[in-house]
Amino acid sequence: MKSQTEYLTFNLPARMAFENITSQVEAVVKKSGVKEGLVLVNAMHITASVFINDNESGLHEDYKKWLEGLAPFDPSPTRYAHNRTGEDNADAHMKRQVMAREVVVAITNGKLDFGPWEQIFYGEFDGRRPKRVLVKVVGE
Amino acid sequence: MKSQTEYLTFNLPARMAFENITSQVEAVVKKSGVKEGLVLVNAMHITASVFINDNESGLHEDYKKWLEGLAPFDPSPTRYAHNRTGEDNADAHMKRQVMAREVVVAITNGKLDFGPWEQIFYGEFDGRRPKRVLVKVVGE
């Protein structure tokens, strides 16, 4: 069994933003030499996400509005107990649960085995600081 | 390390529907000959889901109502920016995030290592056309 471990760092300039990281994951898979296996891609921070969906900017705006409706940003100590600890990002911990921490993608013939529109995104919900994403390839 | 890759195709006659695909995944695991390992099962389309839950029709109706409440279908260009691109399925991209893209299941002694009620479902949120599910087995 081969394995490859890489860490990607992102520092997005907005509180909430999505970045397409597909080509960076593809580069790690290529470097690994794995032809058949799995690649795990996960946020290493608990107010961020890695997810697979469409590379369409309108949809990304829709996601932002929708997530804000499900778990509104509110730095006051009134709404969220977490924000009585000196933090202001309880909402980001919730948004990340909806969008998920990680994806596991099949590697077939040395490539990400994707449907026609699948792209991997880093999802940031409490940005403006560097955060890491882990890419772990296992296979043969 | 052994691996096995199969693609299942579903064409569900409703916009939103759930189909039990457990036996099809079991067949791929059996065919692979893997006794100890993991199986990844994921939707290859971004308005569909693979998830594990209960094989109970009342619950499935509840899921449909609940998801419709969280992310209502609305083909108009007013609510969702994505639906200004000629698409009408922004809601389906959201429903799929709640229900998730994929499951990873342990294989122990050649079988899906499941609790008493776990069953694998294909979740469709923009149906009436063929879509694929990937099944990837890795192990020994």
Add this chain to the structure above:
Amino acid sequence: MKSQTEYLTFNLPARMAFENITSQVEAVVKKSGVKEGLVLVNAMHITASVFINDNESGLHEDYKKWLEGLAPFDPSPTRYAHNRTGEDNADAHMKRQVMAREVVVAITNGKLDFGPWEQIFYGEFDGRRPKRVLVKVVGE
């Protein structure tokens, strides 16, 4: 390829509760002898969750309130069709979908490859009875 399979049992005294299971997962990884690989940790019951987030009690209270808002407990047969079958836990099946069934964590140099705040939690949404969590390690 090495593998290790363990089952953890939890019997939480509340209907909804979160328990930090990181050290128990670490113990299984250590026992496996795997230095490079993946560990799958999943709830074996469909009204429970395994997720990764912050070990902060205020946030856990926020999660409970938030999930109760998204999918309220209601044992009556009126709101949920599932609760016409003799069950009262339709809400728990929904809460589990938001918080997810499973996590897959990278093992690097024999350890869980975690960011600074990542901790693994068992999430219970219909407690006061024993339920199992599966830990499956694969790698070398």
